[in-house]
Amino acid sequence: MSEQVYPSMSVANPHPPLLDGIQRIATIIAFIGLAMTVISVFGLLQNGSYLWLSLFCMAFGVGLYSWRQYHDTHPGIKNDGIWFGNLTSRGFWAWMAGILITFFYVCLYWYPQWLGFSAEGTNTGVVGFFDPLSIALKGKPASQWFVYGTLYTLAILCFGFKFILKYRHNRYQVIRTLSVIFFQLCIAFLLPELLERMNQPSMDLKNMWPLNYYFFFDWNLDKLLNGGNLGIFMLVWGIALIVLISPLLTYFYGKRWYCSWVCGCGGLAETAGDPFRHLSDKSLKAWKIERWLIHGVLVFAVVMTAVVLYTYFTGNSQVLFINSYSVREWYGFLIGATFSGVIGVGFYPLMGSRVWCRFGCPMAAILGLQQRFFSRFRITTNGGQCISCGNCSTYCEMGIDVRSYAQKGQNIVRASCVGCGICAAVCPRGVLRLENGSADINMRTEALKAVHIKAS
Amino acid sequence: MDIVILGNGISGITAARHIRKLSDHRITVISKETDYFFSRTALMYMYMGHMRFEDTQPYEKGFWAKNRIKLIRGEVSMIDFGQKKLQFAENQHIHDTAFDPAPTEISYDRLVLALGSAPNKFGWPGQDLNGVQGLYSFQDLQSMEAHSKNLDRAVIVGGGLIGIEMAEMFHSRHIPVTLLVREQQYWNMVLPKEESAMVGEQIINAGIDLRLNTELKEIIDDGQGNACAVLTNTDERIDCHFVGLTAGVHPNVGWLKDLGLDIDRGILTNEYLQTNIPDVWAVGDCAQLRKPPAGRRAIEAVWYVGRMMGETAAYSICGQEIAYDPGIWFNSAKFMDMEYQVYGTVLAKPPENQQSIFWQSDDREKSIRLVFDAQSRAVIGFNLMGVRLRHEVCEKWIGAGTPLKDVVEQLALASFDPEFTRHFHSQVVDIYNQRFGDHAIANKRRRFNQVFSFLRN
Numbered sequence: 078m079s080e081q082v083y084p085s086m087s088v089a090n091p092h093p094p095l096l097d098g099i100q101r102i103a104t105i106i107a108f109i110g111l112a113m114t115v116i117s118v119f120g121l122l123q124n125g126s127y128l129w130l131s132l133f134c135m136a137f138g139v140g141l142y143s144w145r146q147y148h149d150t151h152p153g154i155k156n157d158g159i160w161f162g163n164l165t166s167r168g169f170w171a172w173m174a175g176i177l178i179t180f181f182y183v184c185l186y187w188y189p190q191w192l193g194f195s196a197e198g199t200n201t202g203v204v205g206f207f208d209p210l211s212i213a214l215k216g217k218p219a220s221q222w223f224v225y226g227t228l229y230t231l232a233i234l235c236f237g238f239k240f241i242l243k244y245r246h247n248r249y250q251v252i253r254t255l256s257v258i259f260f261q262l263c264i265a266f267l268l269p270e271l272l273e274r275m276n277q278p279s280m281d282l283k284n285m286w287p288l289n290y291y292f293f294f295d296w297n298l299d300k301l302l303n304g305g306n307l308g309i310f311m312l313v314w315g316i317a318l319i320v321l322i323s324p325l326l327t328y329f330y331g332k333r334w335y336c337s338w339v340c341g342c343g344g345l346a347e348t349a350g351d352p353f354r355h356l357s358d359k360s361l362k363a364w365k366i367e368r369w370l371i372h373g374v375l376v377f378a379v380v381m382t383a384v385v386l387y388t389y390f391t392g393n394s395q396v397l398f399i400n401s402y403s404v405r406e407w408y409g410f411l412i413g414a415t416f417s418g419v420i421g422v423g424f425y426p427l428m429g430s431r432v433w434c435r436f437g438c439p440m441a442a443i444l445g446l447q448q449r450f451f452s453r454f455r456i457t458t459n460g461g462q463c464i465s466c467g468n469c470s471t472y473c474e475m476g477i478d479v480r481s482y483a484q485k486g487q488n489i490v491r492a493s494c495v496g497c498g499i500c501a502a503v504c505p506r507g508v509l510r511l512e513n514g515s516a517d518i519n520m521r522t523e524a525l526k527a528v529h530i531k532a533s
Numbered sequence: 534m535d536i537v538i539l540g541n542g543i544s545g546i547t548a549a550r551h552i553r554k555l556s557d558h559r560i561t562v563i564s565k566e567t568d569y570f571f572s573r574t575a576l577m578y579m580y581m582g583h584m585r586f587e588d589t590q591p592y593e594k595g596f597w598a599k600n601r602i603k604l605i606r607g608e609v610s611m612i613d614f615g616q617k618k619l620q621f622a623e624n625q626h627i628h629d630t631a632f633d634p635a636p637t638e639i640s641y642d643r644l645v646l647a648l649g650s651a652p653n654k655f656g657w658p659g660q661d662l663n664g665v666q667g668l669y670s671f672q673d674l675q676s677m678e679a680h681s682k683n684l685d686r687a688v689i690v691g692g693g694l695i696g697i698e699m700a701e702m703f704h705s706r707h708i709p710v711t712l713l714v715r716e717q718q719y720w721n722m723v724l725p726k727e728e729s730a731m732v733g734e735q736i737i738n739a740g741i742d743l744r745l746n747t748e749l750k751e752i753i754d755d756g757q758g759n760a761c762a763v764l765t766n767t768d769e770r771i772d773c774h775f776v777g778l779t780a781g782v783h784p785n786v787g788w789l790k791d792l793g794l795d796i797d798r799g800i801l802t803n804e805y806l807q808t809n810i811p812d813v814w815a816v817g818d819c820a821q822l823r824k825p826p827a828g829r830r831a832i833e834a835v836w837y838v839g840r841m842m843g844e845t846a847a848y849s850i851c852g853q854e855i856a857y858d859p860g861i862w863f864n865s866a867k868f869m870d871m872e873y874q875v876y877g878t879v880l881a882k883p884p885e886n887q888q889s890i891f892w893q894s895d896d897r898e899k900s901i902r903l904v905f906d907a908q909s910r911a912v913i914g915f916n917l918m919g920v921r922l923r924h925e926v927c928e929k930w931i932g933a934g935t936p937l938k939d940v941v942e943q944l945a946l947a948s949f950d951p952e953f954t955r956h957f958h959s960q961v962v963d964i965y966n967q968r969f970g971d972h973a974i975a976n977k978r979r980r981f982n983q984v985f986s987f988l989r990n
Binding site for chain 2 (some may be wrong): 153249471
């Protein structure tokens with residue numbers, strides 16, 4: 078195998094002293110912030126002010142680090158040494174990070190008591206540590222989900238700032254990142270908490286079925302139906318999103334309007350996950366697995382929801398051989414928790430930032446089918462300028478072999494493309510451009526200029 | 534029929550792919566460089582840590598068996614054109630292969646020579662010392678890598694595309710670089726004065742020691758056969774343990790002399806890329822056209838040319854004689870962070886009848902040059918720094934002899950920059966109006982549908 082023959086191209090010193098003094102200090106500050114949150118698990122620092130200090134340290138540390146990393150660099154692509162870094166090339170630290178994040182998710186989903194969550198009594202541990210913020214926002218003590226939501230939003234904010242600095246020469250990237258930050262901070266995080274404070278039904282208004290797989294569960298429907306005008310509005314909005322708004326937007330702009338501009342999973346992948354985007358597998362085999370898995374999950378989600386709704390309307394919990402209560406529990410366990418959470422984020426440093434979006438998300442599957450068959454969106458290629466270098470494919474977080482299309486001069490129309498635009502950004506020859514257009518909508522996938530000679 | 538292709542670069546592999554599309558002939562590709570085709574233009578990205586070696590290979594390993602293209606790794610030492618046989622070198626020292634050892638000889642019915650280039654050396658004293666090399670092959674990259682460890686400074690000789698690439702590579706590893714350029718400005722044989730100055734500023738701003746008007750005089754031996762310094766034409770001594778020779782390339786044909794093949798600088802071919810020997814074609818960097826198309830050079834060592842030649846030869850080999858027609862000239866490059874695209878005729882020192890209008894952004898990071906015929910005012914060329922334009926639109930404008938005014942007004946139609954990029958087309962229009970006292974108005978709309986209908990009509 079030639080991979081074994083060329084284990085690494087770098088025998089020189091690929092680790093020049095990149096971290097200057099200020100970056101070291103910034104790293105220490107960020108870690109102190111993180112450490113405060115971590116040790117609160119053991120019942121330490123349970124005093125309101127430490128929480129603010131911890132959050133401030135994390136944000137300030139990451140922000141200062143990012144600013145220092147990019148402030149005096151020339152605007153442009155910043156991928157030097159990506160494959161030499163231990164954390165970014167599946168080295169020891171990547172595995173450690175993967176294991177730690179996975180462990181955190183396991184606690185979050187199945188052992189919240191380890192984090193100090195207490196449904197009846199007073200919270201302790203890290204959940205108790207976050208009580209002051211939760212009380213300030215919604216007037217109630219925190220849950221493990223509040224801790225998670227806060228850290229998630231903080232990550233998108235801080236690493237979004239880093240991403241914007243990194244890609245500041247590219248307005249598409251800057252505007253897109255401001256959009257995911259806005260939707261996470263305001264729509265996914267602040268708005269539901271404030272609604273809860275006002276005793277209104279709360280909902281992440283952009284979180285659509287089937288990504289939001291419990292939208293049609295009995296308790297959610299009851300909550301919305303009993304939630305007054307706002308609850309009814311949310312129910313109508315949720316259904317309109319699925320049947321009207323999202324197909325329309327996908328028709329005009331491709332699935333990117335959701336996956337890389339609005340979605341929270343996408344938001345984390347595009348910001349905190351950016352240093353790992355090149356780790357996605359580009360092989361044809363991975364593409365095959367992807368198609369089976371993601372559409373399998375979509376079928377699972379649709380069947381599960383249908384059965385749950387049948388039970389809701391008839392009261393009968395048994396449909397053929399399927400029990401609607403156990404099927405939704407299994408879905409929650411396998412897809413909702415294990416796939417989207419544990420694997421989806423825990424495997425960032427090993428399989429790239431879009432494992433969930435690429436292999437599992439049923440929402441992405443629906444939008445992908447729309448994008449593939451009824452959308453104006455495609456990536457066009459610039460005549461014969463491709464040099465087959467492979468930057469586009471390497472940095473595609475969805476594992477699309479962009480080069481295989483670009484070198485033929487063929488449009489890229491793929492169900493999985495989230496339209497992040499990084500392929501076009503990293504292309505050293507300006508070969509790729511994201512476009513929307515209806516004129517050639519039925520022939521987007523044709524190999525328009527695959528050959529130099531037009532054979533008669 | 535047995536078709537043997539010598540060389541697995543872009544031209545050889547493109548020939549193989551198209552022969553497969555057009556026929557069922559047995560195809561064998563021989564390379565001494567690497568087992569599989571990789572993108573030579575991506576050598577720099579491996580060194581800089583943007584990609585791994587396998588990421589630079591455009592086709593998966595299964596592709597070759599699926600398309601029935603046999604790959605052999607080995608060095609051919611001799612070609613017997615009379616017997617139609619290739620002989621492999623004895624004692625081959627190829628360690629990094631996953632393939633079976635090459636046979637001693639192989640016969641062909643039709644042969645494609647896709648031999649590539651070799652870096653130029655101009656007889657500098659010390660040019661063969663350890664630590665002195667060009668950057669063309671995968672082995673060159675490995676050697677560069679080996680010399681990079683604890684390197685104090687690299688001196689690069691030559692103000693062309695490979696020179697700046699090499700400078701950027703070392704720079705990415707924080708290794709000090711001195712770039713010696715013989716001319717007054719960087720790459721000013723090709724780039725007009727203003728663009729050449731912009732690239733020079735990029736180089737200097739990146740912290741690279743750019744020495745214009747400076748030539749290499751000698752490379753100094755440290756007494757053990759290693760380079761330890763260079764002397765310039767001003768007798769300045771620059772200590773360094775690596776010297777990059779990037780003063781152009783020449784066809785890699787030295788070993789083919791006196792075998793009956795017509796060779797000038799490269800292997801001479803007709804418009805079907807056939808050599809003087811029956812059933813032998815030459816493509817890519819090693820080919821020299823006996824009658825190059827108007828305005829083109831006989832040897833063009835460019836990725837795109839290699840690709841077009843590979844395809845042309847495939848048709849000829851498969852019995853469809855289609856003359857080589859590279860169309861309107863285009864090329865592209867990236868100088869540090871500055872992208873460069875060129876379409877059509879853009880000369881560094883244009884003749885009287887070629888004029889241009891030139892727009893440059895205030896920060897000198899972007900520019901657009903439109904070259905036109907002084908009499909007819911038809912646009913004949915586009916030269917772009919930091920701006921992307923759509924190849925086919927520019928090609929169509931040039932091909933149709935579109936008047937400058939139309940191009941200036943419709944420039945947005947060719948825009949290929951990412952969405953939300955600020956455009957400067959109205960400033961180009963202003964420059965045009967000032968120059969000619971005209972009243973052109975910029976059409977800012979560039980919907981894809983308009984582009985599409987422009988291209989289809």
